[in-house]
Amino acid sequence: MSQYVVVDPFTGCEHRRFPGINDRQLDDLVAQAASAVPVVARSTSADRSGLLAKVADLYVERCRDLAEISVMEMGKPIAQAIHEIEFTASIFRYYATNADDLLADEPILVRDGRGEALLRRAPLGVILGVMPWNYPYYQAARFAAPNVLVGNSVLLKPAPQCPESAAAMQQVMQDAGAPDGVYSTILASDEQVVSLLENPDVQGVSVTGSERAGAAIAEVAGRNLKKVVLELGGSDPFIVFSTGDLDATVYHAATTRLENTGQACNAAKRYIVHDDIYDEFAARLVELFGSDQLRPADPRLEETMIGPVSSTVAADRLADQLARGLEQGARVLVGGQRDGNLFAPTVLVDVTADNDIYHEEVFGPIAVLHRVSSEGEAIALANDTPFGLGAYVFRADLEQAERVADRLQTGMVTINLAHGEAPELPFGGVKRSGYGRELGRLGVDEFVNKRLVRKA
Numbered sequence: 001m002s003q004y005v006v007v008d009p010f011t012g013c014e015h016r017r018f019p020g021i022n023d024r025q026l027d028d029l030v031a032q033a034a035s036a037v038p039v040v041a042r043s044t045s046a047d048r049s050g051l052l053a054k055v056a057d058l059y060v061e062r063c064r065d066l067a068e069i070s071v072m073e074m075g076k077p078i079a080q081a082i083h084e085i086e087f088t089a090s091i092f093r094y095y096a097t098n099a100d101d102l103l104a105d106e107p108i109l110v111r112d113g114r115g116e117a118l119l120r121r122a123p124l125g126v127i128l129g130v131m132p133w134n135y136p137y138y139q140a141a142r143f144a145a146p147n148v149l150v151g152n153s154v155l156l157k158p159a160p161q162c163p164e165s166a167a168a169m170q171q172v173m174q175d176a177g178a179p180d181g182v183y184s185t186i187l188a189s190d191e192q193v194v195s196l197l198e199n200p201d202v203q204g205v206s207v208t209g210s211e212r213a214g215a216a217i218a219e220v221a222g223r224n225l226k227k228v229v230l231e232l233g234g235s236d237p238f239i240v241f242s243t244g245d246l247d248a249t250v251y252h253a254a255t256t257r258l259e260n261t262g263q264a265c266n267a268a269k270r271y272i273v274h275d276d277i278y279d280e281f282a283a284r285l286v287e288l289f290g291s292d293q294l295r296p297a298d299p300r301l302e303e304t305m306i307g308p309v310s311s312t313v314a315a316d317r318l319a320d321q322l323a324r325g326l327e328q329g330a331r332v333l334v335g336g337q338r339d340g341n342l343f344a345p346t347v348l349v350d351v352t353a354d355n356d357i358y359h360e361e362v363f364g365p366i367a368v369l370h371r372v373s374s375e376g377e378a379i380a381l382a383n384d385t386p387f388g389l390g391a392y393v394f395r396a397d398l399e400q401a402e403r404v405a406d407r408l409q410t411g412m413v414t415i416n417l418a419h420g421e422a423p424e425l426p427f428g429g430v431k432r433s434g435y436g437r438e439l440g441r442l443g444v445d446e447f448v449n450k451r452l453v454r455k456a
Contacts, residue, residue, distance in 0.1 A: 004163035004187050009075040009308040009315075009341045010299055018163035020187045026196070029184045033126045033153035034201040036181030040151045041123055048149050049099035052092045054176035055145075059089035059137075062172070066137060069165045074133050075308040075341070077299045080260060084138050087421075091141040091439070094423035095149045102444045103150065110454070117454040123151035124227070125203040127447050128196055130217060131166075132209045133159035133310055134263045140169055142427065142438040143206045144183060150448050152203075153181055155196070157188050159209075161311060197221050204228065204447050208265075211432055229436030229446050231265065231428060233361040234389030237382035238268035239404065240281060241375070241395040249394050250284045252418035253367075256392065258294065258345055259419075261307050262365035263314075265433075266390040266412070269362055271369045272378050278371045282347075285369070286334040289345040296342035296365075308341035309364050315341040318364040322346070325357035333369070359386060375404060383409045388431035392418060411437075 004018040021029075040048070059066065067081035076084070095102070108117040129143040140156055147154050158166035166185045173183040188196070196202050197220045204227035207214050214230040221228045238256065243249040256268040273281045288294065299307030309315050319338055325348060326332070335346030346366040351358050357368065372378045382391060390412040395401035398415070405413040411429035414420045421427065428437040436446050 004158075004160050006073050006161060006164050007311065008072055009311050012312070012340070015072055016164065018167075018187055020189055021192070023192065023195075026186060026188060026192055029155065029181075029186060030126065030196065030199055030201050032181035033155060033184055034181075036153045036179055037123055037125050037151065040153070040179060040182060043151070045099045045103050045149075048151065049096040051176055051178060052096035052099075052145060052149060055172055055178075056089045056092035056096060058172045058176055059085055059092065062168075063089075066165070066168055069168055070136060071299050071307075073136070073162050073165055074263075074310040075299050076260060077301075077304045077307045079302055079304070084135055087423075088137040088141045091138070091423045092145050095145045095444075098424075099149055102146075102441055105453075108452075115454060115456040117452065120451050120453050121150055121444070122449040122451050124447050124449055126153045126155060126201050128193070128202055128205040129154055129156045130193065130205065130207045130209065130213070131156060131158050131162075133162045134260055134265075136162045136165040137169065139208050140166075142443065143208075146438075146443040147447055148178070148182060150444060152447055153183070155184050155186050155202070157186050157193060163187055193217065194220050197224050197226055202226065206436075206438070206446070207231070207434075214434060227447060229428075229438065230434030231436070231438060232389075232432060232434040233363075233387055234265045234267070234429060234433050235269045235361050235385045235387045236266055236390045236392065236410070237270045237272050237385075237408075238392040239272045239378050239382060239394065240277065241274045241378070241393075241400065241404075242277060242397070243394050244396050246277065246280060246284065250281060250288060252392075252394075253281075253285060254288050254294070254345075256418045257367045258306060258365050261296075261309055261343075262345075262367075263310060263363050265361075266427075268392050268418075269367060270382075270385075271367060272372055272381055273369065274378065275371055275373045282333065282349075282369060286347060289347055289367075290334045294345050296339070296344060306345060306365060309343060310341075312341060314363065315343070318343060318362070318366070321357060321360060321362055322366060325351065325355055328355040328357075330355055330357060330368075335366075353384070361387065375400065379404060379407050383407075386432040387429070389429035389433035390414070 006015040070081040106119040170185040206229040333347040335344040337344040426437040426440040426442040
């Protein structure tokens with residue numbers, strides 16, 4: 001039986017252990033989830049939207065307590081943890097408010113004129129969610145809210161370091177009145193995840209995590225003909241040609257890299273800056289990265305913007321990436337220091353294609369800065385990555401910004417904007433960043449039976 005352990009990454013002290021689920025308990029939960037599907041399918045969209053609205057209310061009511069769990073589990077700064085809970089509530093609220101529109105039948109024009117046709121959404125069944133540690137509430141909401149709305153039952157497997165937040169989410173769903181089996185937390189092992197994908201009652205799986213985890217789960221799901229959604233890594237470019245407010249652009253560049261201590265798949269990990277403003281941009285970026293306001297500190301303090309990375313294992317991995325990068329020719333402009341699980345915000349330059357960091361995702365407060373001399377060079381550099389999640393383009397000339405955006409090989413792009421996520425906006429990538437979409441209307445459509453109904 002696997003063990004789920006909460007270790008405070010700031011102090012290094014073990015907080016609590018949770019026993020994993022045994023095989024018999026897991027089988028019982030799957031059976032209960034499967035039995036719930038036809039029951040919920042007979043409920044109305046108003047019933048399900050009412051449940052989601054109550055969930056949203058409870059997240060708001062319990063915001064501080066839930067946020068403090070994230071601080072303990074993965075070192076998220078408390079102010080950012082509170083923002084995550086608020087965003088989580090807004091996701092449940094979005095699906096509750098828009099249920100009728102999102103679930104409405106879609107008429108299809110029958111060209112031969114014989115009768116009428118429509119698409120009607122019906123639940124698929126039991127859907128497994130394999131969730132990460134970096135945004136435990138938000139990621140679970142992206143997966144669970146649309147699936148509960150359409151009438152699926154969900155099994156949520158949290159990251160091994162996030163059992164306490166998973167238990168808190170389970171309690172929220174229970175207190176909101178979710179029917180038995182609709183939402184179940186499973187503290188499962190990797191081997192048990194494989195058994196779930198082999199279970200005929202489980203109809204699909206959504207994975208947010210590493211390339212390695214996504215590929216392994218997708219392989220098993222493929223063998224068992226299960227629908228898969230993958231939201232994996234990213235190495236998002238932040239492209240700057242010109243700007244009317246350089247200070248604001250540099251601030252956006254820093255915060256999109258350093259939010260959640262740089263542990264976000266869609267963080268701006270590579271700055272690609274035109275030669276015309278490169279020197280000034282670099283000078284201001286170095287000044288900001290080295291400032292007291294971005295000094296790593298206790299995540300429980302309201303003013304802290306950078307906390308520890310999520311674990312000693314993550315810190316060791318990050319230190320190894322940095323060491324290899326420097327050995328292979330990279331140079332530090334600012335930062336580079338480590339103190340336990342605290343890493344100083346760091347900017348690297350001289351990272352060329354023969355450097356490992358050029359191709360890897362760096363999951364921590366380390367950014368790479370590139371100088372380019374043309375639009376074509378910027379686009380080529382931005383696309384020269386195995387990932388394709390998101391991108392940021394900053395350009396005073398909106399026509400050029402849109403032209404560049406259209407040539408980027410990413411699932412998402414924002415122009416002259418940072419932190420543009422919203423519940424109604426689809427989230428997902430291409431290439432090795434995965435496939436499928438979460439949030440918005442597209443999030444509803446990933447795990448539904450889009451049944452054709454044709455009438456004479």
